[in-house]
Amino acid sequence: MSAEHFESFDGTRLAIHRVGEGKPLVLLHGLFSSAQMNWIKFGHAEEIASRGYEVIMLDFRVHGDSDAPEEPEKYPLNVLVRDVAALVDHLGLEDYDLGGFSLGARTSLHGVAHGILSPERLIVGGMGTAGLGEWGKRSAFFKRVIDEFDTIERGDPAYFSMQFLKSQGVNRTAARLLLDTMPDLDLAMLDNVSMPTLVVCGDEDRDNGSAEALAELLPNAEYAEVPGTHMGSVTKPDLGLAMADWLDRTA
Template sequence: MTDAGSEFFESFDGTRLALHRHGSGRPLVLLHGLFSSARMNWIKWGHDEAIAAEGYEVLMLDFRVHGESEAPHDPARYPENVLVRDVAALVDHLGLDEYDLGGFSLGARTSLHAVANGVLSPARLVVGGMGTAGLGEWEKRAAYFRRVIDEFDAIPRDDPAYFSMQFLKSQGVDRKAARLLLDTMPDLDLARLAGVTMPALVVCGDEDRDNGSAEELADLLPGATYMEVPGTHMSSVTKPDLGRAIADWLGPAA
């Protein structure tokens, strides 16, 4: 496990967000998955270390309601696509011009929303653990997590949602804030992906179907390379193959 220190900045609406840095060199902004954190997705399993070794400064945000970031209860702090606005605030805070952007699951989804909607223009894009359904049919996925939150302690052990409930509990997620956050995430018109033209890596576990077809998503991105790593949606991020695949695709920083 690598040790990336925490620092904090204020997002566009004053919400206090945590940032973890590792390495030095070309900036790579990495975004974690839903109800996870930078430490859980990128640092614990050494992915940040593998990427930093290629000459990158890995900049890992904790989304609002996640990790060490603030989890406000005021509904006004949750406008549509608030996470895209948080990432844009981070890029502005750091004064980034030439940088790469990537994420896993929710982090990948947020990255694609940011680029497809013209909010951010990274040089390269890494899309991990995401498929077409996680973009164009996100409302179905969000409804699943709303149920997990709303029925939290009443979910029986034999229910498929029980594992998700246990994960939320293990991460100490603020359920009231999480419920507000889920309502900020719109579906993405897949036709907009034709405008995402920078080089992109679509990488997914070979047993991961949680967000639909990653291979179909890669086909919709004009500059995409598709790669599989071992694992399901939950296990692929715990294996060194994911970080190695990202590092190898990025290559040594110029």
């Protein structure tokens, strides 16, 4: 496992973690998480790398080992899509696959639907139709977590999100700015996502709406279910195995 940094389109310093050799697979983590938490800690990256891939994991701005600028001008619309495009350009990637979980999945779909990212294959984890077309409602929940951070008590639906945010040491000022950069996606634009796609979701995960409905809307997708809730599914080996097996089958 190696780590390095590069400067994104606006000079923000972002971290890249890499493991393995072979065809590049770019993986994007979830909100308030990191490459370490989503892909490395529970062995998913190592499993996929063992199948002959170079797994390239970005820490989004405000997350992991990347910078968390507090200047509002560092947060234009869809800034995370621009960061992923900057990563692809920095590494000179042409023939690559792309995968994401939760925020990473919606970032991937935005990038592909808008013609900014062009992977050969796509993996969409922990994402459903509501997490795309009704993101404003989901975003409002996370804004409340930040705005009421010090007063949220056990038993509140936001309590565990607050605890996770605290455990990851996320800069709340920067996170609040980041949340305003994420627009809803017109689901009709999913017609543009024509490459082979795996939609994979926990069997108890309803955080972002129906993943099965999302798979049905995508032109060339299949659906796979793994054990777990939204936060629990990434802690089980089944997620990495499902991703690796699908990559093997569609190679």
